[in-house]
Amino acid sequence: MHVFVTGASGWIGSATVDDLLAAGHSVTGLARSDASAAALETKGVAVLRGDLDDLDAIRRGATGAEGVLHLANKHDWANAAATNASERAAVETIGEALVGTDRPFVVASGVAGLAQGRPANEGDANPFVGPDSMRGGSENRAFDFVDQGVRSIAARFSPTTHGTGDHGFIALIVAAARAAGVSGYIGEGTNRWAAVHVSDAARMVRLGLEQAPAGARLHAVAETGIPTRAIAEAIGDALGLPVTSIDPADAVDHFGFIGQFFGMEMSATSDETRKLLDWEPTGPGLLEDIAAGAYTAAHVA
Template sequence: MHVFVTGASGWIGSAVVDDLLAAGHEVTGLARSDASAKALEAKGVRVRRGDLDDPGSIRAGAEAAQAVIHLANKHDFTNPANSSAAERTAVQTIGDALAGSGRPFLLASGIAGLAADRPSTEADASPFHGPDSPRGGSENLALEFVDRGVHTVSLRFAPTVHGIGDHGFIAVIAAIAREKGVSGYPGDGSNRWAAVHRSDAARLVTLALEKAPAGSRLHVTAEEGVTTREIAEALGRALNLPVASIPQDKVQDHFGWMCRYISMNGAATSTVTQELLGWTPTGPTLVADIDAGGYSKA
């Protein structure tokens, strides 16, 4: 299949591209810079120059392909409204471009906010609707396109898609620990995050492209939940720093914009996804990756 991938140069996207190519698919990647274009070309990927701020480039890429995997995100965590607006525009643009075609449209989503006090499941609908909600309500917007003849599949990634070279949330938490001289966790550290190794996530995306029914909400999670205390303890070992609880009234000050993420319930099961796709994660656990030095360097 000829697949247009936005975010093809990113942490997850670059592994997804490798897996798609290995499975025999043809890939065109969106690139917003010379460096990203060069990295994609070196893999034998066709490049479409463009930007999330240029919906015309996204539309043209979607129209020219047999499927779209949308992974690009601005990740402007200090101004989430900026990322959400771009995300919503991209999803609307891709949906409009694919309407009536029956072609697959896979998009990145997340676990946050699906369930308050238990691991979320694939049956949990996202409560986020509209432009002012997290990620601009993009999952629900994309799923609305199923009724307009688009084969939408939501990829709900674990809060940490980990591995060597990760610059996501765990790398940010490690940087905060280095800066503060202590590897902290919020309160009693009992809140949990689901986790998945990057290689397992990439494999799942290819399987989802090939097998997931329209309207699927898939959980790209291997470990159901690792406590924030276990994460802090592993980072403490890796960075040779003391480990401490950060009292609830100091969590915002200590973690800054990461506060809302490190405090959330991010636990999730993937039983339905594993059975649906015949997907069995085999990569290292999050703590094994931290212990192996994946987050030891600044």
């Protein structure tokens, strides 16, 4: 299959491209910079220059592919409205390009906010609808195209897709610990985060592209829920720092914007995904990764 991938040089996208190539697929990757283009070309990936605001380029990439993985996001936390608008426009552009083709269209999403008082599961509908909602309501917008002959699939990622080289949420929490001289958790630290190793997430995305039916909700979750206090303790052990509770009122001051999320319950299961795709995570767990130095090696910011 020839696959068009947005976010092809990103953290999850890069691992997914490697998995696609290893499985015999060919890839065209969207690249906004010379460095990204060079990294993709080195792997044997065809490069389409553009970014998430270049809808003409995105349309060309989708039209010329047999399947699409939309993994890019601006992640501009200072301008959520612009990020959401860009995400929605990209999803609409890809969906419109694939109408009537029955081709797979995998859209990156997340498990946050799907359930209250229990781990989220694949049966939970995404509550974010409309352009002003989280991610511009992109998961539900993609599913709008199912009735128009598009095999839309949601790939819901854990709040941490971890591994050596990750620059996401856990890396930011580690950076906050270094800056403050203490490894913090919020409140009692009993809220839990789901987790998955990046290699397992990449394989799940590829299997979903190949096998999942239209309207499927896939959970890239290996560990249902790790208490955030345990995460802070693992970071403290790895950095040789004391561990302490941070008052919720001080969370953003201590952690930066990630303090808005570190106190949230974001646990989830993946039982249905495992059955559907015959997918079984094999990578290291989050605490194991932290202990092994994935976030404390010299090259990690």
